Amino acid sequence: MNGAEPRKLNCWESLGCGRGPGSLDPCVVATDSAGNGVNGGTNGGRSCWAVVGTVSGGEELAPCAQGTSCLTCDFFRLVKSEEGPSFQFLKLAKGVSDLQELQETIGRVESLMAIHERMRTDFDLRTTIREITEEARKLTGAQRSLVLLVRGKPPALHGEFVLKGELKRVKIDFHESSAVGYAAVHNHMVNLKNIYGALHSSIGPVFNRAFDKQCDCRTHSFLAAPICDAQERVIGVITAANARKGFFSSDDEWFVEKYATEVALAVEKQKFIQQSVSAVRLSAIGETVAGLSHCIKNIAQALRAGSHIIKRAIRSNSVQDISAAWGILDRHIERLADLSIDVLAYDPVVRERSKGGALNEVVRHVVELFEEEARARAVQLTLDVGDNVDPAKFDPMGIYRCVVNLIINAFDACPLSDGMVAVATRRTGEKEVMISVADNGRGMDEETKAAIFEFFRTSQPRRGTGLGLATVADIVDRHNGRIEVDSEVGGGAIFKVFVSEDIVVV
Amino acid sequence: MVPRAKIMVVEDDFDEAKLIKMILEGEGYEAVCAFNGKDALEKLESEEPDLIVLDIMMPEMDGFAFCEKLRSSPGNENTPVVLLTAVAQHIQESKYPLNGVMRAEVQEYLEKPIEPETLLAAISGLLE
Numbered sequence: 242m243n244g245a246e247p248r249k250l251n252c253w254e255s256l257g258c259g260r261g262p263g264s265l266d267p268c269v270v271a272t273d274s275a276g277n278g279v280n281g282g283t284n285g286g287r288s289c290w291a292v293v294g295t296v297s298g299g300e301e302l303a304p305c306a307q308g309t310s311c312l313t314c315d316f317f318r319l320v321k322s323e324e325g326p327s328f329q330f331l332k333l334a335k336g337v338s339d340l341q342e343l344q345e346t347i348g349r350v351e352s353l354m355a356i357h358e359r360m361r362t363d364f365d366l367r368t369t370i371r372e373i374t375e376e377a378r379k380l381t382g383a384q385r386s387l388v389l390l391v392r393g394k395p396p397a398l399h400g401e402f403v404l405k406g407e408l409k410r411v412k413i414d415f416h417e418s419s420a421v422g423y424a425a426v427h428n429h430m431v432n433l434k435n436i437y438g439a440l441h442s443s444i445g446p447v448f449n450r451a452f453d454k455q456c457d458c459r460t461h462s463f464l465a466a467p468i469c470d471a472q473e474r475v476i477g478v479i480t481a482a483n484a485r486k487g488f489f490s491s492d493d494e495w496f497v498e499k500y501a502t503e504v505a506l507a508v509e510k511q512k513f514i515q516q517s518v519s520a521v522r523l524s525a526i527g528e529t530v531a532g533l534s535h536c537i538k539n540i541a542q543a544l545r546a547g548s549h550i551i552k553r554a555i556r557s558n559s560v561q562d563i564s565a566a567w568g569i570l571d572r573h574i575e576r577l578a579d580l581s582i583d584v585l586a587y588d589p590v591v592r593e594r595s596k597g598g599a600l601n602e603v604v605r606h607v608v609e610l611f612e613e614e615a616r617a618r619a620v621q622l623t624l625d626v627g628d629n630v631d632p633a634k635f636d637p638m639g640i641y642r643c644v645v646n647l648i649i650n651a652f653d654a655c656p657l658s659d660g661m662v663a664v665a666t667r668r669t670g671e672k673e674v675m676i677s678v679a680d681n682g683r684g685m686d687e688e689t690k691a692a693i694f695e696f697f698r699t700s701q702p703r704r705g706t707g708l709g710l711a712t713v714a715d716i717v718d719r720h721n722g723r724i725e726v727d728s729e730v731g732g733g734a735i736f737k738v739f740v741s742e743d744i745v746v747v
Numbered sequence: 748m749v750p751r752a753k754i755m756v757v758e759d760d761f762d763e764a765k766l767i768k769m770i771l772e773g774e775g776y777e778a779v780c781a782f783n784g785k786d787a788l789e790k791l792e793s794e795e796p797d798l799i800v801l802d803i804m805m806p807e808m809d810g811f812a813f814c815e816k817l818r819s820s821p822g823n824e825n826t827p828v829v830l831l832t833a834v835a836q837h838i839q840e841s842k843y844p845l846n847g848v849m850r851a852e853v854q855e856y857l858e859k860p861i862e863p864e865t866l867l868a869a870i871s872g873l874l875e
Contacts, residue, residue: 538833538858538859538860539760539763539833539859541860542763542833542859542860542861543760543762543763543766544860545860545861545862545863546766546767546770546863547766549770549863550766550770550773553773562769562773565765565769566766569762569766657782
């Protein structure tokens, strides 16, 4: 088959206006030689929307464009679908005789891209909308621009702008009685010119002059583009008012439509962020509650069993059983206390942070506390205090808690016999001290190491509170410090806590 | 004299293992402790327990892994087991499907904190 391609119609042929080339009163499009060949048309015949003087430009309106927008015109859609990917919206590739026009267009595209880029990185909806509004205003050469979003019940369009240095809020009914409402209700671009002039049509969208009265201004040209979400629901309207050149061209319409898409993307992104944040929060709360409940259940188990044995031992007068069970009961009461202290240690306010004093004394005190337990667990516990450590600046309560938790962690990791836990302090910099706790336990693989500072991610689900190392990380973080962990499976572990003395008051 | 039933307590927390052992001994059972699944498997042959009280969350080899090995070891296909967990059963089951591990006729599943009386009732029920 070698059928001839169907002839591409020019606008005057498709729309039948009778103002094609050679007619008595040819339209500006028919004589626009700069557009010749664009989308396969004669002169501007297939790029009529890009010709100034059709929809809203100049003195003379093309008959096809009265009261409508080129972007919703059937002929525009026809050309777009016929040309497919090679469709040319602007006369960029061919026939651009005006370098300034080209530079302006490139500037506009770059501005759109810049907005898009900013949205990818630093995002805040209000700021983003403000930026988009400002860019849309500049690029359409408008005096003012505004983004209104649909909110509330019944839905209305809400926006804010600065007038004479004062922030004003505007609410427009979701009703076609205003140009903005019309764009929203009909999901349709509105482009008005000569609003106070005789030519201004009373059919179709009408600019609400009450707005001018309220804001003490006069609007002569006005562009309103609907903002739609992915489901094509109108979620707002973007407007531009008072074009410098006296009207908004179809290029302006096209760009404002793109800005509308950017606003829609920003709103969607905001929604997504909110949903993710709340999902993360819910999941964190769920994990925390589950972890706490697990830990408390284990403690409760020991308390219940211990009390059962003591009651029975009292009945049978067995001092030996009472003493054995009481020792265990006592430890679990202590564990319950540890749990509450660990929960409380997650307090964002650093208490007595700058107090500081003798770090070696604090560490020595903790080590002494654990000496008895070390004997009971057959663990050899040693302390090696460094020189020039004191005086140091630190939060004594916090560091005390850190060392307690690190020693408990080390004890739990130790083998059943011949366990060793070595605690040491060192000065590692002019304004930095280090506390290390090493054990000869079973060590950790990379996966375990990566998760140890998370809540309730203990490899000792039964003994610890599941908060111990998370608390250590939190306290060290508040000291502007850092933690280094050296460990491999079967090779024990060493936790080094570096505490910066450059205290920042939180 | 009726020989005393021997119960193996598999529990990684020394304190809890000791407390359960004391409760069981107070009721006239003989009790031995193991501190994880691997330790328990090693002791299985020499101790020959009549029943096992088994914690689920343990390092090295957890309760479920131990149960699977237990059931495939000759002579232990029907050894009764009381499983203990501190995690609610529905969460536990969603994380660890019990297919092939749970056998209702020879196993009990108890959620901590357990009343010692409940534990003892479960044990005597399974030993009958």
